[in-house]
Structure formats: C-alpha cells, structure tokens
Amino acid sequence: xxxxxxxxxxxxxxxxxxxxxxxxxxxxxxxxxxxxxxxxxxxxxxxxxxxxxxxxxxxxxxxxxxxxxxxxxxxxxxxxxxxxxxxxxxxxxxxxxxxxxxxxxxxxxxxxxxxxxxxxxxxxxxxxxxxxxxxxxxxxxxxxxxxxxxxxxxxxxxxxxxxxxxxxxxxxxxxxxxxxxxxxxxxxxxxxxxxxxxxxxxxxxxxxxxxxxxxxxxxxxxxxxxxxxxxxxxxxxxxxxxxxxxxxxxxxxxxxxxxxxxxxxxxxxxxxxxxxxxxxxxxxxxxxxxxxxxxxxxxxxxxxxxxxxxxxxxxxxxxxxxxxxxxxxxx
Amino acid sequence: xxxxxxxxxxxxxxxxxxxxxxxxxxxxxxxxxxxxxxxxxxxxxxxxxxxxxxxxxxxxxxxxxxxxxxxxxxxxxxxxxxxxxxxxxxxxxxxxxxxxxxxxxxxxxxxxxxxxxxxxxxxxxxxxxxxxxxxxxxxxxxxxxxxxxxxxxxxxxxxxxxxxxxxxxxxxxxxxxxxxxxxxxxxxxxxxxxxxxxxxxxxxxxxxxxxxxxxxxxxxxxxxxxxxxxxxxxxxxxxxxxxxxxxxxxxxxxxxxxxxxxxxxxxxxxxxxxxxxxxxxxxxxxxxxxxxxxxxxxxxxxxxxxxxxxxxxxxxxxxxxxxxxxxxxxx
Numbered sequence: 001x002x003x004x005x006x007x008x009x010x011x012x013x014x015x016x017x018x019x020x021x022x023x024x025x026x027x028x029x030x031x032x033x034x035x036x037x038x039x040x041x042x043x044x045x046x047x048x049x050x051x052x053x054x055x056x057x058x059x060x061x062x063x064x065x066x067x068x069x070x071x072x073x074x075x076x077x078x079x080x081x082x083x084x085x086x087x088x089x090x091x092x093x094x095x096x097x098x099x100x101x102x103x104x105x106x107x108x109x110x111x112x113x114x115x116x117x118x119x120x121x122x123x124x125x126x127x128x129x130x131x132x133x134x135x136x137x138x139x140x141x142x143x144x145x146x147x148x149x150x151x152x153x154x155x156x157x158x159x160x161x162x163x164x165x166x167x168x169x170x171x172x173x174x175x176x177x178x179x180x181x182x183x184x185x186x187x188x189x190x191x192x193x194x195x196x197x198x199x200x201x202x203x204x205x206x207x208x209x210x211x212x213x214x215x216x217x218x219x220x221x222x223x224x225x226x227x228x229x230x231x232x233x234x235x236x237x238x239x240x241x242x243x244x245x246x247x248x249x250x251x252x253x254x255x256x257x258x259x260x261x262x263x264x265x266x267x268x269x270x271x272x273x274x275x276x277x278x279x280x281x282x283x284x285x286x287x288x289x290x291x292x293x294x295x296x297x298x299x300x301x302x303x304x305x306x307x308x309x310x311x312x313x314x315x316x317x318x319x320x321x322x323x324x325x326x327x328x329x330x331x
Numbered sequence: 332x333x334x335x336x337x338x339x340x341x342x343x344x345x346x347x348x349x350x351x352x353x354x355x356x357x358x359x360x361x362x363x364x365x366x367x368x369x370x371x372x373x374x375x376x377x378x379x380x381x382x383x384x385x386x387x388x389x390x391x392x393x394x395x396x397x398x399x400x401x402x403x404x405x406x407x408x409x410x411x412x413x414x415x416x417x418x419x420x421x422x423x424x425x426x427x428x429x430x431x432x433x434x435x436x437x438x439x440x441x442x443x444x445x446x447x448x449x450x451x452x453x454x455x456x457x458x459x460x461x462x463x464x465x466x467x468x469x470x471x472x473x474x475x476x477x478x479x480x481x482x483x484x485x486x487x488x489x490x491x492x493x494x495x496x497x498x499x500x501x502x503x504x505x506x507x508x509x510x511x512x513x514x515x516x517x518x519x520x521x522x523x524x525x526x527x528x529x530x531x532x533x534x535x536x537x538x539x540x541x542x543x544x545x546x547x548x549x550x551x552x553x554x555x556x557x558x559x560x561x562x563x564x565x566x567x568x569x570x571x572x573x574x575x576x577x578x579x580x581x582x583x584x585x586x587x588x589x590x591x592x593x594x595x596x597x598x599x600x601x602x603x604x605x606x607x608x609x610x611x612x613x614x615x616x617x618x619x620x621x622x623x624x625x626x627x628x629x630x631x632x633x634x635x636x637x638x639x640x641x642x643x644x645x646x647x648x649x650x651x652x653x654x655x656x657x658x659x660x661x662x
Binding site for chain 2: 039042043046047050053054055056057058078079080081082083104106109110112114115116117118119199200203286287288289290
C-alpha cells in the first residue's frame with residue numbers, strides 16, 4: 001500500500017525489486033493527504049486485500065509512504081483477521097522519526113485526529129533516508145518539527161546540533177553524515193520514550209509535547225497545515241506559557257523559537273484563537289482521561305507536567321507568539 | 332450499548348439501576364441481528380460515544396446483549412481512543428458461554444464472518460443467567476451448540492450431563508442447579524482453551540471445532556441460520572469425516588449426533604453443498620495461514636487435527652449426514 005506521490009516516483013523500482021525476488025505482489029494506491037487517514041481508507045484496504053488474497057501470518061502488508069500511509073495501513077493490518085503482519089517503509093521525515101517507529105496506528109474520525117486506532121508494532125521498519133532526496137522541502141521542515149520536539153523534551157545535545165546546522169540539514173535533506181546522526185539521535189530518543197510506556201498506561205507522555213492544541217488546529221485547517229507545522233505552533237504556545245510562568249528562562253525560550261524559525265516552521269496561525277485552543281484542550285483532556293497533562297519545558301531537554309493552564313495563560317502566550325511572528329524571532 | 336430486543340425487555344430496569352447509583356449514562360440501541368455486526372455499527376457507536384462524551388480510561392462502555400452486541404462493542408471499545416474499557420453483560424446463552432468470555436472482538440466484512448477485529452479482554456464480564464429466562468427457546472438451543480462443542484472437544488463429563496438431561500436443561504432454560512453446573516463447566520473449559528492460546532499464535536485451536544465450514548454457511552444464509560445452528564451442521568459433517576476415516580467409533584458418533592438432535596439443532600441444510608463447503612474450507616485456510624487444521628473428534632472429549640480433508644471426504648460425510656436427517660438419528 002502506498003500513496004499517489006510515492007507510486008509516481010517509485011513504482012517501477014518497487015515492481016522491479018519484488019519481481020527480481022520472485023515475490024507476487026499487488027499494489028494498492030491511496031490518494032495522498034491527511035484526509036485519506038479515514039475509516040473509508042481502511043475499507044478500501046480491506047477490499048484490496050480480499051481481491052489479492054493473503055494468508056493470515058505469512059503474507060505481510062507493506063506500508064510505503066508517509067505517516068498517513070503507515071498509520072492507516074498499520075491499523076488495517078491490525079484489524080484484518082485480527083492481525084496480519086505489516087512492514088513499514090517510511091518515505092518522509094515524519095515517517096522516519098515518528099510515525100514509522102511507534103506502535104500507535106489509527107485513522108482520523110469526524111475531524112478528530114487519530115480518534116480510532118490501536119497499538120500494533122510493525123514486523124519490520126525499513127529506515128532508508130534516501131527517500132528524503134525526493135521529498136518536497138516543506139515536508140522536510142514538517143518532519144524537522146518532530147525532531148525539534150524530541151530534542152526539546154529529552155535530548156539537549158541533539159538540540160545543539162539542530163541549532164548550529166539547521167540550514168545545512170535542510171539544504172542537504174539530511175543526506176550527509178550529520179543528517180544521519182540527527183535522524184539516529186531522534187529515533188533513539190523517541191524509541192526510549194515508547195519503550196518505557198508503549199501502551200500509554202501513563203498518560204503523561206513527554207513525547208506529546210506539541211500535541212495538546214495541535215490536533216484541533218491541524219484538523220480545522222483542512223489540510224492547509226501539515227502535522228509538524230501545527231505541532232510547531234503548539235510548541236511555541238507552550239513555550240510562551242512556560243516563559244510567562246517563570247518555568248523557562250528567556251534565553252532557552254529564545255533558542256527554541258529561533259530553531260523553529262530556522263526550520264521554516266510557523267509559530268502562529270489565524271486558526272490559533274483562544275476559543276479554538278480551549279476547545280482543543282478540552283478534546284485532549286478527554287483523551288488524557290480528564291487531565292491536562294501539559295508538558296512545559298523548563299530547559300532544553302527537560303520539562304514538567306502542569307494541570308492548571310487557564311484561558312489567561314493561553315491568551316497571554318498567544319500575544320507573545322504573535323509579537324514574535326511580527327518581529328521574526330526574539331532577537 | 333444494547334440491542335432492540337434487550338432494550339424492550341430491560342430498559343426500565345437498566346435506567347433504574349444506574350439512576351439509583353447516580354451514574355450518568357447514555358443508551359445506544361443497535362437493531363438486533365447478525366447483519367448489525369458491521370463496520371457501519373462501529374461508526375454508529377463511535378458517533379454515540381462522541382455525542383455523550385467519555386474520558387479515556389474512567390468511563391467504561393457497557394455491552395449488554397448477545398454475541399453480536401458484545402463482539403461489536405468490544406471492537407468499538409478497542410478502537411476508540413486506542414482502547415476504552417468495556418464491560419460485557421451477556422444476555423444470551425451464546426454470550427454467556429462463548430462471546431462474553433473470550434478476548435476476540437470484531438465485526439463481519441463483505442459477507443466474511445469476523446474478518447475485521449482484534450483481541451480485547453473486557454474489564455469485567457457479568458455472568459447473569461437470569462437473562463436466559465426471557466430468551467426465545469431457539470436461542471437457548473443456539474447457545475447449546477457451543478456447550479456441546481466444548482464438551483466434545485475437551486470435557487466428556489459435561490457431555491454426559493448434556494446427554495442425560497438435555498430436555499430438562501432446555502425446558503428450564505438452564506435456571507436449575509444442573510443448568511448452573513452446565514454453564515459453569517462450559518465456561519471453565521472454554522477459558523482454559525483461551526488461557527493457553529489467547530492471541531492465536533497457535534492456529535490449531537480445538538475450540539474452533541465446528542467453525543471450519545460454518546462461517547460461510549452462516550453468512551450465506553443471510554440470517555436464516557443462527558451461529559450455533561451452522562456450528563452444529565459443521566460438527567455433524569466433521570463427525571461423519573472422522574467416522575469414515577476410522578478415527579471415531581460408531582457409538583461415539585451416534586452419541587454426538589443424538590445430543591445435537593436432542594438439542595433441536597440441525598445436522599444439515601440446503602446450503603451445505605460440496606462446492607460451498609470447499610469454498611468455506613478455502614476461506615478458513617487463509618485464516619489458518621494456509622493450513623486446514625481441522626479438528627476431528629477421536630472420542631468424546633478428545634480429537635486430532637488433520638490437514639488432508641478432500642472433496643471426497645466432504646461428499647461422503649454429507650451423504651451420511653443427509654441419511655441421518657431423513658431417519659432422525661443413528662438409532
């Protein structure tokens with residue numbers, strides 16, 4: 001299963017790869033885009049599997065694409081015959097450092113991000129960053145948001161690299177040795193977060209930094225904001241709250257904002273209004289069993305969870321973020 | 332979540348029960364019947380949950396009904412926010428001895444029984460056989476098929492009880508002490524089968540006896556055959572094959588057939604044709620990763636798995652079963 005973009009770029013090579021190994025395959029192509037992460041796509045994948053015919057445990061399903069493809073196919077594979085093995089081959093940076101390596105699979109439902117899903121580790125994840133060479137730059141920036149996130153949360157040395165070499169990383173689409181180190185660091189840090197809490201019995205998840213307000217913003221943007229872009233907006237907002245509360249110092253806040261800007265990520269958006277952000281928080285609180293569990297950074301690589309974010313916090317931080325956008329950073 | 336029949340019979344008492352305990356509830360009613368075990372029903376349940384609003388881990392979903400309700404709600408609960416606790420309250424005999432106690436949840440898809448699903452233990456299963464007092468007799472017989480199955484597979488003393496007291500059990504709808512013992516035996520035997528192989532890593536499952544040919548027959552009957560009825564037809568067919576191969580002696584085969592007949596279960600059906608049974612076997616083989624893994628009884632309470640059932644086996648056993656139907660048993 002792949003998407004229209006990957007199909008266009010790689011179909012011939014994929015066909016050749018499997019043909020040379022004598023493997024009988026069928027390719028199911030999903031249209032690209034977040035809107036395809038849906039129950040309807042699950043049904044289409046089930047139908048494609050039924051047409052082709054596979055055995056329960058011996059015929060794996062390959063998910064070749066970005067997070068939309070790997071999340072949706074992972075969910076379909078989890079459900080088909082109560083579990084068919086799947087292999088993830090992420091082709092985007094978000095896929096490589098986030099969607100491709102976790103155990104969460106799922107689809108959106110009625111404008112709620114990832115509302116329906118399960119936990120399903122892939123049989124294998126094939127991490128080949130050469131795919132990034134054909135990835136549009138905006139999608140490289142998109143994946144960079146998740147790398148910045150994990151650096152802020154738990155890896156200050158990764159943050160140092162990002163800070164010093166963002167331009168090079170983006171220009172080279174992470175194809176250099178430094179790019180490899182960044183991807184490696186990022187995956188290692190993310191895997192450690194997943195390892196200690198794979199089934200989310202603990203709902204205070206540092207890796208959910210940037211994922212409190214962003215799901216609502218992303219879904220309401222109807223595809224005009226990419227996942228990482230809305231995560232960046234959420235991270236900037238939370239930095240502002242942390243700063244205002246005296247949890248984070250000016251220098252660290254400034255470094256975070258500057259890295260986001262250097263990655264070409266947005267800090268604010270017209271959808272980022274207090275009423276929408278409050279609704280977003282309410283949604284997320286149901287998802288966190290009634291708790292806010294909002295991670296606020298206290299330094300690069302560290303943070304705390306708070307439970308008492310108010311409308312005032314949100315409004316004041318929004319003002320701070322808007323000023324930053326006008327001036328292009330804290331400098 | 333409940334179905335139209337249970338809603339009619341028990342809604343007032345359910346409302347009173349929860350009201351007395353100060354619990355805020357919303358009731359979602361599914362139409363009754365196997366056709367409701369569908370992706371559409373999952374979507375309807377998700378919508379009902381969204382309307383009501385629940386927290387991730389603290390607000391359980393109750394599934395109050397037969398196997399259709401518990402399987403479908405179990406699947407919805409598994410998927411909603413990647414897992415919301417659910418409580419099963421089976422109201423049918425199939426629910427009490429089979430669907431209510433397992434970890435398999437799921438729905439049918441495009442005329443394939445249970446093609447889509449997962450594994451999700453309930454938080455609690457409430458086993459209250461008083462519900463059987465309002466269950467139509469045909470549905471008591473339906474559940475009896477699963478009790479007979481587990482007895483044939485691994486509990487000869489349970490089989491002895493069924494053999495000696497079937498009329499009383501049915502007449503009293505298992506409300507007597509003996510009925511309690513039968514349900515208790517049956518659940519214990521079934522739980523032991525699940526305990527040793529909960530995630531079906533081993534695809535040779537004795538409890539799948541009667542479940543090789545029956546899914547196709549049941550689905551093709553469009554609701555005219557109940558689950559247990561098609562399981563009975565499958566069990567009779569497999570007894571015939573075991574008998575023909577000399578794996579099962581005449582006396583044991585006769586005892587099995589007589590118990591099925593005494594329970595008022597069918598042994599054959601016009602849908603039971605060799606081409607359909609061969610297609611059924613093919614479907615089931617994909618589900619068993621390419622293997623037949625057919626359980627054939629060698630005695631009451633024991634059996635073996637075979638991998639070489641042929642069309643001849645099926646045709647000859649069918650003839651044997653049809654003769655039995657004409658004569659009303661082996662006697």
